[in-house]
Amino acid sequence: MSGTTRARVAPGALERRRAEIAAEIAAMGLPLPGSLVERRTRCGNTRCRCHDDPPRLHGPYLTWTRKVENKTVTRTLSPEQAERLRPLLDNARRLRELVSELEALALAHAEPN
Numbered sequence: 001m002s003g004t005t006r007a008r009v010a011p012g013a014l015e016r017r018r019a020e021i022a023a024e025i026a027a028m029g030l031p032l033p034g035s036l037v038e039r040r041t042r043c044g045n046t047r048c049r050c051h052d053d054p055p056r057l058h059g060p061y062l063t064w065t066r067k068v069e070n071k072t073v074t075r076t077l078s079p080e081q082a083e084r085l086r087p088l089l090d091n092a093r094r095l096r097e098l099v100s101e102l103e104a105l106a107l108a109h110a111e112p113n
């Protein structure tokens with residue numbers, strides 16, 4: 001047993017995992033930024049049920065929310081649009097996970113001990 005505190009990653013294992021990640025990214029569809037959020041809203045008509053006590057809010061509506069130049073942009077989607085975009089949003093989440101893992105591999109490569 002050596003005195004190192006961290007397990008050394010074998011270069012072969014590191015390269016294998018890097019190649020697996022690269023293959024998964026290559027096979028992936030488009031990554032759409034943002035997330036799907038379900039919202040219930042209140043309208044401007046004060047006599048509407050959404051202003052009752054307790055309120056009966058409108059919706060739920062599916063919205064696609066993302067950041068554009070530090071501002072949150074929200075678009076309401078039909079159920080069909082939401083189902084079409086959901087896999088693309090999942091791709092973006094998976095891509096971020098894979099990039100984080102690639103960075104962890106690079107760190108293991110840069111600091112092998």
Ligand SMILES: [Zn+2]
Binds near residue numbers: 042044045048050051
């Ligand atoms: Zn209302």
